[in-house]
Amino acid sequence: MSNLDDFLRDHPECESARDALLSWQHDLDRLRQEKTELVNSNETLTERIADLEREIALMKDVPEGFISSSGVLWLVGAGGSIEKLAYCPTCKLVMTPFPSDYPEHLVCTVCKFKAPFEYSKLDQVWSEVTK
Numbered sequence: 517m518s519n520l521d522d523f524l525r526d527h528p529e530c531e532s533a534r535d536a537l538l539s540w541q542h543d544l545d546r547l548r549q550e551k552t553e554l555v556n557s558n559e560t561l562t563e564r565i566a567d568l569e570r571e572i573a574l575m576k577d578v579p580e581g582f583i584s585s586s587g588v589l590w591l592v593g594a595g596g597s598i599e600k601l602a603y604c605p606t607c608k609l610v611m612t613p614f615p616s617d618y619p620e621h622l623v624c625t626v627c628k629f630k631a632p633f634e635y636s637k638l639d640q641v642w643s644e645v646t647k
């Protein structure tokens with residue numbers, strides 16, 4: 517039994533307004549659902565903004581001879597070539613495939629930073645960087 521049915525049982529004088537009350541109940545249910553979805557969406561966006569702010573902070577701290585792309589650093593050689601090695605944006609050290617047997621990620625062995633792309637995407641990401 518719905519809240520509305522409970523209410524009308526306790527207040528029979530309101531029975532003539534049942535249709536309007538049903539409509540409002542429907543609107544209220546819909547608005548509550550939308551609110552829940554917006555709260556969830558807001559949490560996701562807040563986390564995304566925090567991630568992007570961290571990325572921007574790291575991009576502003578790019579040392580000479582490196583470029584920042586795809587969340588890691590790439591060393592630019594003398595001729596402008598870019599080696600296929602991702603560098604940790606914090607430690608400026610070459611990142612290591614992990615686990616070593618069947619690498620899934622690139623990690624910094626010093627600060628444990630994990631590249632935001634999978635190890636299997638290294639070729640693809642590097643191709644984008646060198647375009």
Ligand SMILES: [Zn+2]
Binds near residue numbers: 605
């Ligand atoms: Zn590091």
